[in-house]
Amino acid sequence: MNAVLLAVHVLAAIVAIGPVCVAASMFPPEARQALNDDPGAASRLPVLARICRTYAVVGVAVPVFGLATAASMGVLMEGWVLVSIVLTLAAAGVLAGVVLPRQRALLEGVGPRDVLVASTGRLAAATGVFNLLWAVVAVLMIVRPGSTTGV
Template sequence: MTKILLTIHILAVIIAIGPVAVAASMFPPTARKALASGNDADMATLRLLNRICKVYALVAIAVPVFGFAVAGILHVTGDLWIIVSIVLTGLAALVLGLLVLPYQQRVLDGKPTPTAQLAMYTGLFNLLWAVVTVVMIFRPGSSLAG
């Protein structure tokens, strides 16, 4: 059962977080192009990228759900690497929900939005997930680390 839950957890990361990371990263340069040109096709692309981010962000709820299930089965919920991963995952979710998606919506609503700031928030979101990946691989404080 542990291997099945771990497989689902990892697949959820790949299938849900990957598209959000890519679509969110594509949004700022496409927004700059759309704002400069006023091209309807660029705006349609922005709407699609935003929808990908929103839909896959909801799908990504499976990541911590299955992560907690695996950690519980393995009795590692109190380990440093799990706690750090949980905190960083929470921060990534907050960055996405409170900064990236609202800034994307501002662009879609035609409100003045600094795309460089949106790119920075997107980069922070992606950086947090990269750090979570490293923590999950190296597991600091774990008897298996090293």
């Protein structure tokens, strides 16, 4: 059962978190191009935002199966798992509290152009933090401090 839970957890991470990281990273430069009156970029922005929103919801499966896997393996209270949980919550907070709302604000395009351009920079920074948090979680999942795999 552990192998099935772990496989579902890893597949969910690849299928759900990967697209959010990529689409969220593409959004700020596309928004800058759209603000420079590039009609192609303007038409891509809603698609990128929809990818982020949809896969953010699907991404809830990652920590759900992660917790189930850790519990079934008896490692739920190990330090690397607890740190991963905290970092996952932080990533979810950045996505839900900063990235998605700023994408929505840019899609609505309310405000002076210079404010919107500055907003793309802040969005890019928040997206970078989101991606970095997930990268650290991925490394923790592979390295697992104190594991018996010898890594």
